[in-house]
Amino acid sequence: MADTISSDRRSEIMSHIRSKNTSIELMVRRCLFHMGYRYRVNYKDLPGKPDIVFTKKKLAVFIHGCYWHGHGCQSRYAHISKSNQTYWGPKIERTKQRDQQHIEELEAQGWKVVVLWECQIRDHFEETMAQLKDIL
Ligand SMILES: [Zn+2]
Incomplete structure (x- = not known):
């Protein structure tokens, strides 16, 4: 199978995309924190390790x-x-399926799931946070 991008470039993309604390995650977490919410992050005991978890709710x-x-x-x-689309396509497809499976498992356990x-x-950003606040 042809490698369409160099391995250097690929690891660069990977580390960028895979990093644990992506900036969008931090944006949401900081905003929630400032709104007075307290939460758990990267909650390992739940399917898919949700990024932010409100255990009581x-x-x-x-x-x-x-x-x-x-x-x-x-x-x-x-x-x-x-x-890159050709290269990552199948992997993204699997990620999508896994995501969907995690949501179904969580819902089956009585969790509300927000993506x-x-x-x-x-x-x-503001609308998104307002919507999340409504749910909370
Ligand atoms: Zn999008």
């Missing part, structure tokens, strides 16, 4: 990058390039 929040989690939106965050997308957070 049984609310799990996932913060997903548009590209890596295959949002399928038209935002500029959703695509890197055609060749916040990168494009919402970056382009409509």
